[in-house]
Amino acid sequence: MTMDVTQLQRRLRDHEATLFQQGYLDDDQFSQLQKLQDDSSPDFVIEVVTMFFDDSENLLKSMARAMEMVPVDFKQLDAHVHQYKGSSASIGAIRVKNVCATFKDFCDAKNLDGCVRCLQQLQHEYSQVKTHLQYLFRLQQEIKAAGGSMHAH
Amino acid sequence: MEAHHLTALIVEDDKVIRTVHGRMLNNIAIKNQAVENGQEAVDIHCSGQSFDLILMDRDMPIMNGIEATKKLRSMGIRSTIIGVSTRSEEIHINEYMEAGLDGYLEKPLNIEKLNSIVQKINQHSE
Numbered sequence: 338m339t340m341d342v343t344q345l346q347r348r349l350r351d352h353e354a355t356l357f358q359q360g361y362l363d364d365d366q367f368s369q370l371q372k373l374q375d376d377s378s379p380d381f382v383i384e385v386v387t388m389f390f391d392d393s394e395n396l397l398k399s400m401a402r403a404m405e406m407v408p409v410d411f412k413q414l415d416a417h418v419h420q421y422k423g424s425s426a427s428i429g430a431i432r433v434k435n436v437c438a439t440f441k442d443f444c445d446a447k448n449l450d451g452c453v454r455c456l457q458q459l460q461h462e463y464s465q466v467k468t469h470l471q472y473l474f475r476l477q478q479e480i481k482a483a484g485g486s487m488h489a490h
Numbered sequence: 491m492e493a494h495h496l497t498a499l500i501v502e503d504d505k506v507i508r509t510v511h512g513r514m515l516n517n518i519a520i521k522n523q524a525v526e527n528g529q530e531a532v533d534i535h536c537s538g539q540s541f542d543l544i545l546m547d548r549d550m551p552i553m554n555g556i557e558a559t560k561k562l563r564s565m566g567i568r569s570t571i572i573g574v575s576t577r578s579e580e581i582h583i584n585e586y587m588e589a590g591l592d593g594y595l596e597k598p599l600n601i602e603k604l605n606s607i608v609q610k611i612n613q614h615s616e
Contacts, residue, residue: 384509385506385510422576423547427507427599
């Protein structure tokens with residue numbers, strides 16, 4: 338089924354609204370990123386978010402490694418979680434950032450069970466926001482290919 | 491209003507944040523460079539470069555923002571140094587400010603926060 342540009346644009350707006358309403362993305366921060374995209378940097382948002390995906394995968398692996406050490410390296414783990422908190426906040430991935438905040442508390446308390454649960458939650462939240470953002474970008478590409486603008490309201 | 495285009499140094503270990511902050515500074519016409527930790531920030535000043543504004547992340551490997559700020563101030567660097575961190579507890583902010591910062595901003599940064607810093611810098615240079 339082919340979809341016309343107007344329908345695609347509506348779908349894009351609805352999907353963005355859902356992401357903001359369900360707290361996956363912070364409206365203000367994500368809008369900041371979108372404002373930074375212009376003719377001189379037309380793919381800025383996709384580039385930064387892709388960088389965030391790479392960052393996420395590396396940091397999540399590093400956290401798992403720190404937790405496999407005997408004894409667990411809580412200091413190193415805390416450093417990774419802290420870094421992830423900052424990078425997720427910078428793109429507006431609010432749920433990821435919030436789990437990082439809880440994770441840091443468990444690191445401070447050297448609570449391994451709590452840390453294990455947080456890592457699982459983090460992997461889940463990252464996977465969710467990644468899926469949603471990839472869908473968002475796919476819609477944007479489809480609109481572009483159909484000759485439309487992503488910014489028509 | 492501005493006498494010249496300001497220059498800035500981003501000191502930040504995370505690539506995503508370096509990219510976002512760099513683009514924000516470009517957006518408000520501030521020429522900028524980035525380094526990945528406090529030691530590199532010190533080294534770039536030792537090589538003779540200087541900047542109107544330094545955005546200094548607090549938690550970095552090799553040399554953190556507190557150590558780097560103290561070192562730069564002891565070298566006589568009088569640039570505006572703004573500490574940047576996700577930490578919001580007063581005790582952490584005070585500890586960081588005492589290292590010699592001119593101000594502190596909580597991450598994530600945005601264009602409005604950066605514009606307020608620029609205004610302060612321009613006011614001081616008038």
